[in-house]
Amino acid sequence: MANILVLDDEKGMRQFLEIMLEKDGHNPTTAESEKEAIKLIKDNMYDLVISDLRLKEGNGISFLNQLSEISPSTYFIIITAYASLDTSLKAIKLGAFDYILKPFKIEVLRKQIDAALEKKRLIEENIYLRERLNKDQDLDKIIFENEKMKEIYKTAVKAAKSESTILINGESGTGKEMFAKLIHNHSFRKEKPFIAFNCGSLNENLLESELFGHVRGAFTGAKSNKDGLFTVADEGTIFLDEIAETSNNFQVKLLRVIQENKIKPVGSNNIREVDVRIIAASNKDLKKEMEAGNFRKDLFYRLNVIPISLPPLRERKDDIPYLATYFLENFSNGKKELSDEAVNLLMNYDFPGNIRELENMMERVSVLSTNKIIKKEDFSFLNVSAAGRDFKNEKGIKPLEEIENSYIKKAIEFFDGNKSKAAEALDVSRSYIYKKLKEMN
16 A cells, blocks of 8 residues: 545546545545645655646646655656647656546556556565665664564554654663654654754753854854754654753743754854754653653643653563563674573563663673673673573563462452362362462461
8 A cells, every 4th residue: 555645726627536546455535735745745645746837826847846856666657638748848847656547547547656656666675675785874772572572563563654843752771763764764764863962951041052053252162163954854753762851941042943943153243044844852750740840841742742651661661682682692792692491581671771781781681791692690790689580581471370279269269268268169178278378477
């Protein structure tokens, strides 16, 4: 199924194409003016646009020029009359996939649509394969098997196709910057800069200078004009980590940037327009910070358009074996591996430092252990409680003894402490009930 935008000022033609595309299994959207179509293109991802050449408001050539700048990966088919054939050929030179002459046969249009989508698929597949061959271009190095993480990943990729601001919440070390990069790399801005910045690392004045830039003489030490990171990230994405650590004054200025897409360098009277997608992150609950008066409500609602909450590693323990193996293979160049006992030990550790702590831990054992098989003893620096519990139980599989003890307790509670009735209901002897109670203290 492809997302297809139909641009035509004739209502009948829009409805006809919409019905035809839906019948063919596609997801069509319609627009009656160039202005409406441009807004849709900016807010959504389309595989193909089918547009009439002549429109009451605007025209197909003008729209094609804008489309090629906003969404160059979207294919374009022109519908035209014989009198506009020369212009249609011009559209082909500008990047349109093909044109179809009025009146047209449905099957001819269907063939053109199929051909355009097939070509787009092949090109994207080739690009993907080239990126996979180049490790530096491998965009998705997020390791997970956890079901909750799969849903979060889907949300992030879907959010990437929009221009909305995104707020990522999660404890330190949960991979917030990794997800910000993922979103950028799946967005229309992926060919433009991705700039990551920790807002908690500088005081207010230096923070403004770093992000918005400054002019010579703006403050002591400002010996020359300097572009801020918003200027560097123009047309790309800026990731503002630890946004909760900023002052109220800075939050006002950031809000203005989001609302107006304009920045004012420190010490300058000039306003500069910027086109930057903002992804913010915090290890604090910004909603609680807002309610406590520590974070501006208006900025919170501007940032929290699409919220993404990353769980700590202790809540996705089924990912630990995959992450640990991945890190160990990287640090040892594939020369070392984990024993089952070592994996079991890791599964029983809560990882207060989350994925970052696990990564550092695997680097440590990779360097210090002389064994090819990393054993439980190589993690002697860990303070692990309940060691030895089978990590498979983290997936919800409980030992039979635990289930049996739970049923005995419930039966006794149901019969108000009458152990004879509980034994009868469970079809066991009363002595067995006493024995189990003694074992459970």
